[in-house]
Amino acid sequence: MKGNLIIISSPSGGGKGTLIKEILRTVADIAYSISFTTRALRGGEINGKDYFFVSRTEFENLINQGEFLEFAEVHGNLYGTSIKQVKTEIKRGRDVVLEIDVQGAASVLKILPEAVSIFILPPSFEVLQNRLTRRATEKKTDLDLRLQNSFTEVARYQEFEYVVVNDDVARATRDLQKIILAERLKSNRQSIAIQGILDSFDVSKISNTGDKT
DSSP states (O other): OOOOEEEEEOOTTSOHHHHHHHHHHHSSSEEEOOOEEOSOOOTTOOBTTTBEEOOHHHHHHHHHTTOEEEEEEETTEEEEEEHHHHHHHHHTTOEEEEEOOHHHHHHHHHHOTTSEEEEEEOSOHHHHHHHHHHHOOSOHHHHHHHHHHHHHHHTTGGGSSEEEEOSSHHHHHHHHHHHHHHHHTSGGGGHHHHHHHHHTOOGGGSOOOSOOO
């Protein structure tokens, strides 16, 4: 059975990164698609684990080489998804979580409309603002830009198949788990396994239960 591509998106500060870490820790047979970005590495981040941090020139070279499933410029930085990584994990039968902004999500869904799309919605603007302020990883101008963009981003929630409100990490994590596991049980996702079972239902295998003489 092939794996699913699971798109998880939210405005900055929506908490998608925290929720994804919980999903990767608690759900079996799931992988994380590590994106490429030109933005600066933040405190605590590791190159090759959180993102592949590259220069704008390196990123543009990867575009020319056709390495990206999608790419976009967000908050002044470039982000891109490796098409090789996604295809490899899906062929292995593992679900692949793609952490991405709404612009990138729209691009991926045009190419792969069967992907599972989930939008993480903060409980309020005030909570979102507090999360970004406490994070203290950006200059005030960058923070203001992210807050300004959040109004447009949350308005696009209807483009996603599922919406999870992240007002409590434990509850939001359980909601994500349920979505992922339910998607695995859809009949069209299990077509090969189901066909194998149906093939075993052969009338010739039924024993003669008539009266013995």
